[in-house]
Amino acid sequence: MKQVVISGTGLYTPPNSISNEELVACFNAYAEQFNADNAGAIEAGTVTALEPSSVAFIEKASGIKSRYVMEKEGILDPKRMVSRIAERADDELSLQAEICVAAAQQALDRAGRSAADIDMVLVACSNMQRAYPAMAVEVQQALNIDGYGFDMNVACSSATFGIQQAVAAVQSGQARAVLVLNPEITSGHLNWRDRDSHFIFGDACTAIVIEAKDAAVSQHQFEILDTKLKTSFSNNIRNNFGFLNRFDEAGAGQPDKLFKQQGRKVFKDVCPMAAEMIKESIARAGLEVPQVSRYWLHQANLNMNLLISKLILGREAEPGEAPVILDSYANTSSAGSIIAFHKHQDDLPTGALGVICSFGAGYSIGAVVVRKL
Numbered sequence: 001m002k003q004v005v006i007s008g009t010g011l012y013t014p015p016n017s018i019s020n021e022e023l024v025a026c027f028n029a030y031a032e033q034f035n036a037d038n039a040g041a042i043e044a045g046t047v048t049a050l051e052p053s054s055v056a057f058i059e060k061a062s063g064i065k066s067r068y069v070m071e072k073e074g075i076l077d078p079k080r081m082v083s084r085i086a087e088r089a090d091d092e093l094s095l096q097a098e099i100c101v102a103a104a105q106q107a108l109d110r111a112g113r114s115a116a117d118i119d120m121v122l123v124a125c126s127n128m129q130r131a132y133p134a135m136a137v138e139v140q141q142a143l144n145i146d147g148y149g150f151d152m153n154v155a156c157s158s159a160t161f162g163i164q165q166a167v168a169a170v171q172s173g174q175a176r177a178v179l180v181l182n183p184e185i186t187s188g189h190l191n192w193r194d195r196d197s198h199f200i201f202g203d204a205c206t207a208i209v210i211e212a213k214d215a216a217v218s219q220h221q222f223e224i225l226d227t228k229l230k231t232s233f234s235n236n237i238r239n240n241f242g243f244l245n246r247f248d249e250a251g252a253g254q255p256d257k258l259f260k261q262q263g264r265k266v267f268k269d270v271c272p273m274a275a276e277m278i279k280e281s282i283a284r285a286g287l288e289v290p291q292v293s294r295y296w297l298h299q300a301n302l303n304m305n306l307l308i309s310k311l312i313l314g315r316e317a318e319p320g321e322a323p324v325i326l327d328s329y330a331n332t333s334s335a336g337s338i339i340a341f342h343k344h345q346d347d348l349p350t351g352a353l354g355v356i357c358s359f360g361a362g363y364s365i366g367a368v369v370v371r372k373l
């Protein structure tokens with residue numbers, strides 16, 4: 001079987017960051033106004049008063065201190081609480097394609113490649129800006145890539161599932177090299193008025209170049225030793241937004257058309273599944289856990305990552321063993337584990353072993369075992 005490498009990664013970080021303090025001040029202003037506007041109904045018991053959010057809770061429950069977003073003024077306006085970004089004309093590069101291009105250029109540079117070397121573009125993320133034409137085909141045109149592209153959505157596991165598709169395309173000879181892109185504009189699916197989840201997500205885009213080991217020219221290569229994917233249906237993380245919403249006009253704009261979750265159940269279900277999957281992947285690659293020096297885990301919640309590393313290692317992880325980017329990026333869905341990989345790989349020596357692991361809605365779990373070359 002042809003050996004395949006990740007030869008470069010890239011990261012687009014939006015220019016605007018929102019601190020927990022700013023976010024909570026906005027939510028609490030909104031909640032206060034809602035309670036004042038509905039004082040009579042709250043008194044009568046027909047409407048439930050909104051409770052205030054708290055910076056201390058957010059940090060303790062999630063490890064998140066701030067998040068990047070495409071546009072922050074609209075989110076922080078208590079009368080609006082959603083970004084304000086003008087729709088672009090059909091002949092302009094779309095917002096999601098624009099951040100793909102930025103991340104892709106960085107990944108291509110790091111891989112020592114140009115668009116002419118790429119045959120396939122995968123846009124793999126939780127939320128596509130539109131149904132069609134595929135975002136990947138627009139990105140392909142913007143970068144002047146000759147070949148093919150398509151979109152795929154496996155929620156938070158989109159990047160690892162995308163890597164597996166890219167590996168298969170290179171091994172089967174469909175593509176010399178593949179660009180996998182994870183443009184997560186999660187600010188669009190987040191209900192900023194929901195106290196339980198308003199702090200969870202942030203925006204970012206990651207890019208990964210995957211190609212045959214014997215052709216790669218990059219100084220930053222990681223050989224892919226094993227990929228393992230698993231899905232198991234659950235309603236505990238769900239978003240009912242879709243083009244059939246218009247069949248029932250009463251449903252349009254309802255809170256369930258945005259991200260919703262049973263956070264505690266997700267925590268309980270997913271941690272053991274992810275740890276098991278990582279251990280299985282390490283064994284499938286013919287390795288043992290003590291040989292692995294780094295885990296680039298999906299970044300949803302700090303406590304979740306601490307527990308998963310403990311289940312794998314049988315002890316607390318040492319600093320650096322499972323790097324965290326949640327504090328400044330929050331949960332960037334499929335981009336999270338790749339941001340951790342991108343930012344925390346250059347210090348590893350040749351031969352170091354690591355696992356990229358994603359987990360999220362579906363449920364979906366993906367593990368990719370790599371060795372630094």
Ligand SMILES: CC(C)(COP(=O)(O)OP(=O)(O)OC[C@H]1O[C@@H](n2cnc3c(N)ncnc32)[C@H](O)[C@@H]1OP(=O)(O)O)[C@@H](O)C(=O)NCCC(=O)NCCSC(=O)CC(=O)O
Pocket residue numbers: 052053054055057058061062126155156157195196197237261262263264266267300301304331333334359360361362
């Ligand atoms: C969501 C959580 C951070 C919530 O933390 P906890 O479970 O500790 O908290 P909880 O919801 O039980 O709430 C505890 C108490 O705090 C209150 N509480 C809730 N929100 C609050 C807020 N903003 N400020 C202050 N208090 C708050 C609750 O009302 C409750 O009160 P009382 O005690 O009075 O009842 C966590 O459960 C979590 O991260 N779970 C994993 C979620 C996850 O990974 N999801 C994947 C995301 S999807 C993803 O990554 C992408 C994808 O796949 O698409």
